[in-house]
Amino acid sequence: MYWQNLLTYPLNFVFWRLRQMLGTFTSLTFWSVVFVGTGSAFGYDRTDMISYIFLTSFLQSFVLSTLLNGLAQDVYTGEISNTLVKPIRMFGVWITQEIADKSMNLFFVILESLFLFWVFKPQLILPPTPQLLVFLVAAFLGAVILFYIMLLFGTLGFWTQETWGIRFLFFMILDFTAGKLYPLDILPELVKKVLFITPFPYLAYSQTQLFLGKYSPTEVVHVFIALITWVLVLAGLFHILWKRGLKEYGAVGR
Amino acid sequence: MSEAPIISIQNLKKYFKVYRKKPGLLGSIQSLWSREYEEVKAVDDVSFEIYPGEIVGFIGQNGAGKTTTLKVLSGLLYPTSGEVSVLGFNPWDRKPDFQRQFALVMGQKNQLWWDLPAMESFLLNKAIYEVPDAEFDKTLDKLVELLDVKDIINVQVRKLSLGQRMKCELIAALLHSPKVLFLDEPTIGLDVVMQKVLRDFIKAYNQEFKATIILTSHYMGDVKELCKRAIVIDHGQKIFDGDLQDIIDQFARNKILSLIMNDKINQKQLEKYGQLKEFEYPKATLLVPRAKAAKIAGQLLTDFSVADVNIEEPTIDAIIRELFLSQKKVH
Amino acid sequence: MWKSLKKYWFIFWKFRAIRFMMLLEYRGNFWFWAFVSLMWTVFNFFFFDLIIGARNELAGWNKTEMYVLISTFTMLDAFTWSFFYHNMRDYIASIFNGQLTITLTRPINSQFLLSVQNNSYTNVVRFFVGLGILIVTLRNGQIPLTLAGVIGFALFFFISLLFVYTLWFIVATCSFWVDRLDNINELVPSTRRVWQVPKEVFTGFASTFFSVLLPLSLIASLPSEILLGRASFQWLAYYAVFTAVLFWLAHLFFTFSIRKYSGVAN
Known part of the structure; x- marks a missing residue:
């Protein structure tokens, strides 16, 4: 159903992918230039950096979710009641849609990556299987974190119509803090400390580091503790707020 | 002009x-x-x-x-x-x-x-x-x-x-x-x-x-x-x-009589006066020829005990429908 | 001619006044977005500072020159969000909801009306932040300013605005020809990352593409080069002619498209 919807408006999807790819392309070009004439900077050499950007873009496409952007609006206008009365559980609907969206995006990301790979020829060495598995699990948890954050934004729709602004602010901060543009470890120590308390580094940066094998076993454990804590915190918060919101809904009688 | x-x-x-x-x-x-x-x-x-x-x-x-x-x-x-x-x-x-x-x-x-x-x-x-x-x-x-x-x-x-x-x-x-x-x-x-x-x-x-x-x-x-x-x-x-x-x-040959009756009457009795469009006691709607509308209304008032009667022009839609129908016949 | 120029000038400012009255109506919104815009500027400068700090040059541009480039970009980008984004969003929406029909019946150039009726003031601060940093950088870097340089900068700053506008208008006008495009209005701003790096960053085919075929990398680079006294005449001429031709094509495309437009079924 979802794929069919996309194909009805193929240009929409093409544009979306085009924008994503342009972003990756500019980042890669930019960093290629930064490293022209030098062996290394910020503790990364050129190949490291290109691989890094490559991986984060890949991860972004996997973790990022725009599907639930309209949720707050649906909640606010009461559109969602239509789905609420259906016998399928809301949550199941979201998850299936999310999976359909992700698989579609993933398919194209792989195609695009092959092209970018050919242009920039990064030296990606597949890590040993256990490391790869750890990476995949971490990527999955990252996706879950963002999924819950998006649901939380949707929940705001119970109380206010003006959710676009706050979402925009979130994505802007995400742009600079998830590690999409540059590896976070080039930041000053203090900024880093603050940043690692937030969920942002766990949406792309940590995963790439896992992939590249930059973490020691204890650090891996730390990352996983952080990931799981965030999933639990956000999930808990969402379920509480959603229940509250539904009650409010009933009270207003929308 | x-x-x-x-x-x-x-x-x-x-x-x-x-x-x-x-x-x-x-x-x-x-x-x-x-x-x-x-x-x-x-x-x-x-x-x-x-x-x-x-x-x-x-x-x-x-x-x-x-x-x-x-x-x-x-x-x-x-x-x-x-x-x-x-x-x-x-x-x-x-x-x-x-x-x-x-x-x-x-x-x-x-x-x-x-x-x-x-x-x-x-x-x-x-x-x-x-x-x-x-x-x-x-x-x-x-x-x-x-x-x-x-x-x-x-x-x-x-x-x-x-x-x-x-x-x-x-x-x-x-x-x-x-x-x-x-x-x-x-x-x-x-x-x-x-x-x-x-x-x-x-x-x-x-x-x-x-x-x-x-x-x-x-x-x-x-x-x-x-x-x-x-x-x-x-x-x-x-x-x-x-x-x-x-x-x-030309096309609105009928007028609409809306009645509210006091008496209990049945459908058959009303059908004598015109085309009965709706009947749900005590309300009734009759289509009657344009020229005779006033006369029929008067007759109804004398024949039955009527609480209320209204003579209305048909809606534009009804007239246009007539017009469209006549068009189709021509073609 | 003079009279109609005066009319257009007056209407342009009338819209600004209308928008200002609306701003006063929704002040909370204004502060929020002004804050977002400022945050973005700070982040962006911070990011480039970090990189330039470590490398001292990028694609042949030294630290001072990079700062000139980024502040020029910041000033240009203030217009992206304050002006183009809102007008083009409204324009696209009006194609789909049929509101465009009203615009088209007015005794005034429709393209003009569609392009100027909206704006926000949230990025005004950003423009001045950019201007401030530009002036300070030029001072500290002891870059000699000439009158011709300043006029040339202003002129090409304007040409860059025109270029961005024209490109955006063409993209928006594509909405006549497609069923539905949710994020067509995001297409031009998503290329901003190409504008804000020196044009020399791109090499090979990318260079040909972003400087010649679709000169996005010239948008901030060329005005900065004029100030820095390193602009080449050929590039400036090419960019100016390209923009003029594109503007003319945009006009043709618009005229052609409204011919096809039937409004929303009703």
């Missing part, structure tokens, strides 16, 4: 291409490279002339081609073929000199700034239409008086009621004193009182400013009260053009 027509349309045609999607996923994929188009004849060979000062009613069902014709006349749509002339201009050229002389008011579209008093929109239109100060003041005063909106033009539009908003929309559209006015469903969504206010205004405006008006409407009331002449369009073709009363006489 010895004057030259102010609007003239000869053999106007406007066809649209509409894209058809095949159902299912397969159809979606297929439509990526091959799409099937279907031609819709929105206006198919229509001709008429309208003279200065006339108010003409444009009647037809949804999708009959009324709005399309108005859009061609406003220069919004490029005709597939045919000659169109409004105020001596070809509308499609969209010359500012032409655009300054007409106005298109669409019931569902608004041009007022939602968050500002209507007065701001008026001033903006004054600049766009290049209305001189003195003329602007004069026209505004007159329109404000006719519509009785003195107190609300400095109130934010979003705080106004639908009716008040529509009044302000009209003022915004008429500030440049257009010679030709196209009204597309001006009374849509308004209550009965507001409908009447607007009708009175349109009539007064026509007289005061000597403007030529074309009006489309769903409501029989609008057309009946305002327009002497009506043009009926169906499936893109003109099927009637002439005196509105002619249509009513």
